[in-house]
Amino acid sequence: MNTLETNRILETLQSLYPNVECELIHSNAYELIVAVALSAQTTDVNVNKVTPRLFEKYPDVLALSLAAINDVQQIIKSLGLYKTKSNNIILMAKIIVADYDQIVPNKMKDLCKLNGVGRKTANVVLSVAYNVPTIAVDTHVNRIAKRLGFAKNDDDVLQVEKKLMRKIDRSLWSDTHHRMIHFGRYFCTARNPKCNLCPLVDICKEKNKNIIKGK
Ligand code: SF4
Known part of the structure; x- marks a missing residue:
């Protein structure tokens, strides 16, 4: 080319x-990283149907880190892989609370240490939440x-x-x-x-x- x-x-x-902008509804980096983690193998439209209730019940990373997995599963059960995703987002929240002072990290190497976060999710968070140029x-x-x-x-x-x-x-x-x-x-x-x-x-x-x- x-x-x-x-x-x-x-x-x-x-x-x-x-x-253009990200079609996952979110209002901060916490909501974004959870929404992107939930979007694996499903559509943004489907994710946007479950996240309002999820974020109402668990409005920040500390609240999600203390969540009961059964409750999170109930809220996101319309999504594929909901058991794995529930586990991942709670563990992700626990790490952010324990190691990053409750703030979603803004470095690729730190983001990729979080459960359920791969390079694609990390790049979306860096780009959308932190204005770091990524693809x-x-x-x-x-x-x-x-x-x-x-x-x-x-x-x-x-x-x-x-x-x-x-x-x-x-x-x-x-x-x-x-x-x-x-x-x-x-x-x-x-x-x-x-x-x-x-x-x-x-x-x-x-x-x-x-x-x-x-x-
Ligand atoms: S729509 Fe996609 S596959 Fe078809 S010509 Fe355009 S770029 Fe190629």
């Missing part, structure tokens, strides 16, 4: 989604990066993240992450991408495969 193509992709995504590679970003030629099909998520960071100006990392998620969620979906409407069809590596079934 050359610089001209990169710039065209970024400008197209910007014009499609000029104002969190979720399923949408991974797919779009490969279709548009930022990365190879057999690259793992860390390789995809590094290639995106190399090719995109740091000042655009966070916005591009959100724009790629929107593009993947609403336009270039996994199964029925809208190839026949796509302004990037000439750049796409999968257009021949998808344009036939594009809607």
Whole structure:
């Protein structure tokens, strides 16, 4: 991919989604990290249905660290993996209370020590809660990066993240992450991408495969 193509992709995504932000409802770093941890293998819409009750009952990290697991399970049981997620967010809260003075850490190495927090979740927290430029590679970003030629099909998520960071100006990392998620969620979906409407069809590596079934 050359610089001209990169710039065209970024400008197209910007014009499609000029104002982008995280779709997980949250009002602080605690609510965000819990919401992102709960979002694994489900949608933001589903997470947003359970978090108001969860945060009403457990309004801060200390309250969640003292929660009974059965109660948390009841509140989030509509989500997949709710038992594991309940366990993870309570243990995560305990560590934040014990080791970080009840403040969600703002360093990658510290975030990744928390239960249920991997590199993707950490990058979202750094970007959204702390305004640190990052590119969190979720399923949408991974797919779009490969279709548009930022990365190879057999690259793992860390390789995809590094290639995106190399090719995109740091000042655009966070916005591009959100724009790629929107593009993947609403336009270039996994199964029925809208190839026949796509302004990037000439750049796409999968257009021949998808344009036939594009809607
Ligand atoms: S041509 Fe289709 S698969 Fe390629 S980026 Fe556009 S919508 Fe996605």
